[in-house]
Amino acid sequence: MADLFDEKAADWDAGDMKQKLSKGIGSAILKSIHLSEAMHVMDFGAGTGLISSHLASKVKRITAVDISPAMLEQLAAKPELKGKVETVCQDIIKQPLGRQFDLIVSAMAMHHVLDTTLMLQRFAEHLEAGGQIALADLDEEDGTFHPADIEGVYHAGFNQMELQGILAKAGFVDIAFQIVITVFKDDKPYPVFLVTATKA
Numbered sequence: 001m002a003d004l005f006d007e008k009a010a011d012w013d014a015g016d017m018k019q020k021l022s023k024g025i026g027s028a029i030l031k032s033i034h035l036s037e038a039m040h041v042m043d044f045g046a047g048t049g050l051i052s053s054h055l056a057s058k059v060k061r062i063t064a065v066d067i068s069p070a071m072l073e074q075l076a077a078k079p080e081l082k083g084k085v086e087t088v089c090q091d092i093i094k095q096p097l098g099r100q101f102d103l104i105v106s107a108m109a110m111h112h113v114l115d116t117t118l119m120l121q122r123f124a125e126h127l128e129a130g131g132q133i134a135l136a137d138l139d140e141e142d143g144t145f146h147p148a149d150i151e152g153v154y155h156a157g158f159n160q161m162e163l164q165g166i167l168a169k170a171g172f173v174d175i176a177f178q179i180v181i182t183v184f185k186d187d188k189p190y191p192v193f194l195v196t197a198t199k200a
């Protein structure tokens with residue numbers, strides 16, 4: 001599969017909206033999840049590491065998973081993440097890691113994965129019993145957030161009730177949604193949710 005983020009990787013962090021999103025999502029994760037220095041965290045669709053950077057000093061280790069070599073290259077070059085974050089360039093939905101984590105976080109990556117049910121089953125498989133998820137993405141929108149001809153975008157945000165049902169079927173409990181930030185494009189608001197839940 002082509003690296004859809006290849007051209008964007010070098011300038012990713014310079015984007016105002018990306019910074020705003022990662023700040024809003026990162027601080028909401030810090031408020032909603034009790035992080036500890038014993039925790040091994042997976043950042044799914046980690047990109048250049050904007051979310052990992054918010055969490056790295058508070059946990060033992062982060063495994064940054066992404067399918068874009070260019071995005072992970074940017075992440076690996078960040079001095080503040082050296083020694084704390086390992087990168088894995090692999091589609092763990094097709095090829096699971098066979099390892100378990102204490103927490104899986106993700107920001108704005110789920111809408112790039114076609115099969116949400118399989119993705120959430122994989123997240124459950126990659127968690128210890130009692131492990132948690134903190135996943136952020138666009139609330140259901142009308143398809144105008146991304147350009148119409150963009151490749152690799154499979155969902156116009158997510159309907160919270162539908163996602164809650166899929167999470168429950170995948171074995172998650174204590175499922176809670178909150179809107180953590182609203183971003184604007186052409187004066188149009190796009191709310192972003194964070195869903196937290198625990199593997200039963």
Ligand SMILES: C[S@@+](CC[C@H](N)C(=O)[O-])C[C@H]1O[C@@H](n2cnc3c(N)ncnc32)[C@H](O)[C@@H]1O
Nearest residue numbers: 045046047050065066067068071107108109112
């Ligand atoms: C919109 S970017 C978000 C990056 C980062 N989380 C952030 O908040 O800046 C989406 C990321 O998801 C990654 N991605 C897409 N499909 C993926 C998959 N199946 N597995 C892992 N990462 C994936 C892309 O390569 C890209 O880096």
